[in-house]
Amino acid sequence: MDPLPVSITEVYRTYAAGRPDLSGVLLPDLLPHDACDAVERKPGHVKVLFVAESPPWAAGRHEVTGPPDCLRPDYPYFWNDRYDRAAYRRGASPLSLGLAENLFLLLGLDGASRRENLDLFSGQGFYLVDTVKCVFRKNRKASIPNGLVRMSAREILGREVAALAPEYVVSLGNTALAGLREIEPYASALSGAQTVTAIPREAFFEENRLLCLPYPGWRNRRYLDRIESGFASIRDLVS
Secondary structure: OOOOOOOHHHHHHHHOOOHHOOOOOEOOOHHHHHHHHHHHHHOOOOOOEEOOOOOOOEEOOOOOOOOHHHOOOOOOOOOOOOOOOOOOOOOOOOOOHHHHHHHHHHOOOOOOHHHHHHHHHHOOOEEEEEEOOEEHHHHOOOOOOOOHHHHHHHHHHHHHHHHHHEEEEEEOOOHHHHHHHOOOOOOHOOOOOHHHHHHOOHHHHHOOOOEEEEEOOHHHHHHHHHHHHHHHHHHHHHO
16 A cells, blocks of 8 residues: 555644643554554455454553554554464354454454464455554543544545555444544445444445444454354455
8 A cells, every 4th residue: 555645643643732631542653553564464456444443552461652562472453463362262252352363263264373364364355454543542541532533534544445445344343433434435325324233234235345343352242143244244255
């Protein structure tokens, strides 16, 4: 992907300057996507783009503070190929692992490590980005402000999706949905949609090439059937 015509760090610094209450919570200079060099794994042609919420705020029990922390073996960020805790566990309960491992299981990827599964993920034309790119310490403030989501979508995510030009987009959770509601061509299609569970999956996927799913984590295990059905549709795209 060509560099975005905007400094992502400067966008977040400007936002942070107007939100002194987020000092120590929002880290505008810490972009795990860049620290983990995720762009090097971008497929030549993006078949399916997954849109998640924001990068993790902790490595193990410690808050991340700088780019070196993003490469620690206990930092679970999706694109950290050095992560080796909770490596792909065969027989694990559905949605019981972190985002990356849950996605690999749902997609039927069977690598022996995070690095192997990332290779398989990219090799099938998959790519993943976050709605909010910098680290937001949810241990200090549980909810990402709506204004931050809107700003991230309008200033960064919209340009990013346009540059990647994916065939299909998969929204993982309500934060990603809120971001996509701010950018076209998805804003018009999502007008009035407040939660992913309120969107008719099959028709929406066919008409808009957009699949909106609950975040694939343990707290959403009550939506397991919906999540598994959605990922079955994704697997069909690349089979």
